[in-house]
Amino acid sequence: MTKIAVIGGGASGLACAIEIMHTVGQKSDVEVTILEKLPRVGKKILVTGNGRCNLTNMNSAVSGYRGDTAFSRFALQEYTPQKNIEFFNGLGLYTRTEDEGRVYPLSNQAASVLDALRFECDRLGVKTICDYRAVHLKTVDTGVTTKIVINNRDRFDYVVVACGGKAAKMHGTDGDGYDMLKMFGHTIISPAPALVSLNCEDFTKALKGVRSICKTDLIIDGKKEYENYGEVQFTDYGLSGIPIMQLSRFVSVSPSNNIEISLDVTPDFTKEQIFGYLISRRNVDTGLCENLLSGIMNKQLCITLLKECGVAVNQRVNNLSDAEIERIAKIVKEWRIKVKNSRSFDYAQVTAGGVDCKEFNAETMESRFVKNLFCCGEILNIDGDCGGYNLQWAWSSGRLCGKTIGERINNAQNQ
Numbered sequence: 001m002t003k004i005a006v007i008g009g010g011a012s013g014l015a016c017a018i019e020i021m022h023t024v025g026q027k028s029d030v031e032v033t034i035l036e037k038l039p040r041v042g043k044k045i046l047v048t049g050n051g052r053c054n055l056t057n058m059n060s061a062v063s064g065y066r067g068d069t070a071f072s073r074f075a076l077q078e079y080t081p082q083k084n085i086e087f088f089n090g091l092g093l094y095t096r097t098e099d100e101g102r103v104y105p106l107s108n109q110a111a112s113v114l115d116a117l118r119f120e121c122d123r124l125g126v127k128t129i130c131d132y133r134a135v136h137l138k139t140v141d142t143g144v145t146t147k148i149v150i151n152n153r154d155r156f157d158y159v160v161v162a163c164g165g166k167a168a169k170m171h172g173t174d175g176d177g178y179d180m181l182k183m184f185g186h187t188i189i190s191p192a193p194a195l196v197s198l199n200c201e202d203f204t205k206a207l208k209g210v211r212s213i214c215k216t217d218l219i220i221d222g223k224k225e226y227e228n229y230g231e232v233q234f235t236d237y238g239l240s241g242i243p244i245m246q247l248s249r250f251v252s253v254s255p256s257n258n259i260e261i262s263l264d265v266t267p268d269f270t271k272e273q274i275f276g277y278l279i280s281r282r283n284v285d286t287g288l289c290e291n292l293l294s295g296i297m298n299k300q301l302c303i304t305l306l307k308e309c310g311v312a313v314n315q316r317v318n319n320l321s322d323a324e325i326e327r328i329a330k331i332v333k334e335w336r337i338k339v340k341n342s343r344s345f346d347y348a349q350v351t352a353g354g355v356d357c358k359e360f361n362a363e364t365m366e367s368r369f370v371k372n373l374f375c376c377g378e379i380l381n382i383d384g385d386c387g388g389y390n391l392q393w394a395w396s397s398g399r400l401c402g403k404t405i406g407e408r409i410n411n412a413q414n415q
């Protein structure tokens with residue numbers, strides 16, 4: 001009997017277990033066991049995409065990933081978004097593609113993605129042991145073969161570590177996988193929260209709940225490093241929303257404590273157009289400044305920006321000086337907000353950093369240090385953009401890992 005353990009019944013682990021069985025066929029002498037720490041598998045899948053599961057992105061390409069992107073290339077090319085959609089179609093799950101290539105299940109329910117995976121595991125005879133926390137790995141030489149032993153007790157021919165990273169530990173992921181891989185001498189690149197909101201200094205709580213389409217620039221030590229665009233959400237602690245979350249991993253990994261976000265809250269207008277707008281309002285408007293910008297942005301945002309640039313909100317628009325108009329035009333296009341840090345792993349969707357991919361083979365996902373030990377998913381030093389990229393990586397790396405193990409078993413049995 002060939003025994004395979006998949007540690008972690010998350011997205012990549014489930015995909016891996018299924019792919020092993022698809023590759024070997026239902027051989028009676030192959031046993032795949034998923035060892036899951038929580039009372040049930042796939043808990044995190046249920047909360048993805050706000051409960052809708054953005055399961056991949058049709059535009060997914062290596063450029064949408066950070067960390068060891070060269071390593072990710074092979075798996076992403078072998079298992080493209082289209083191939084992963086066909087994989088799910090084969091499990092009876094159909095999808096719809098929405099804006100920016102985001103793919104969701106037709107049911108609009110993340111639960112149906114998990115069900116498709118669970119039911120396929122059941123059909124293929126994959127064993128699942130829940131409430132099993134793997135904490136220790138070692139190898140033993142039986143004289144005939146080398147086995148990998150989990151928790152000094154359970155012996156397997158192949159082990160896949162699919163424990164995820166450190167983000168969102170309420171869904172089972174707290175970095176256990178890193179500790180186990182360290183036992184074999186693997187290197188862990190310092191994990192940091194990614195796809196997370198930002199804590200900002202002296203942030204005005206009055207803006208809580210306001211949303212605004214913005215161009216967002218990340219400024220580190222006075223230099224613009226990255227930019228994004230989309231709906232920014234103002235919260236009581238700072239900034240959130242997709243464009244902010246996309247930039248957050250760079251905040252998390254930066255050693256600098258001089259980090260700012262520069263918001264252009266009117267990206268549809270040039271600075272000259274804003275300037276012209278303000279002059280024209282001054283010529284005709286005898287009302288209070290608190291309403292000066294409410295024709296082009298949220299009123300509370302207008303009040304905040306005026307206060308930030310030192311313009312009294314209760315003065316008359318037609319009394320604004322040229323210098324005040326200059327200051328307003330500047331802050332509207334370039335509102336600098338000092339960032340304290342990114343929020344913690346508890347609030348993050350993914351992990352930047354993780355297991356050093358150089359110590360694994362990109363075409364098989366096998367450890368270069370320990371034969372028959374594999375890794376897949378977020379545990380590796382690869383993190384993707386928002387919009388289905390991270391699950392795309394989980395399916396692709398998990399399936400590649402599963403195919404490698406399945407083919408190796410087939411080859412051994414054909415010899």
Ligand SMILES: Cc1cc2nc3c(=O)[nH]c(=O)nc-3n(C[C@H](O)[C@H](O)[C@H](O)COP(=O)(O)OP(=O)(O)OC[C@H]3O[C@@H](n4cnc5c(N)ncnc54)[C@H](O)[C@@H]3O)c2cc1C
Pocket residue numbers: 007008009010011012013035036037038041042043044045047048049050053054055056132133134135162163164165167168171172173174176177348349350376377378379387388389390391392394
């Ligand atoms: C709120 C939220 C929303 C998200 N939305 C999306 C989205 O819409 N689209 C997208 O692409 N990505 C999304 N992601 C990211 C995506 O869910 C992850 O990148 C992906 O699930 C990673 O897959 P994985 O298999 O590597 O790890 P996980 O899915 O995290 O699974 C790891 C599993 O291992 C188990 N485990 C951990 N340690 C042990 C141990 N010691 N022993 C046994 N079992 C263990 C855990 O309990 C868990 O079940 C979201 C993440 C969060 C938190």
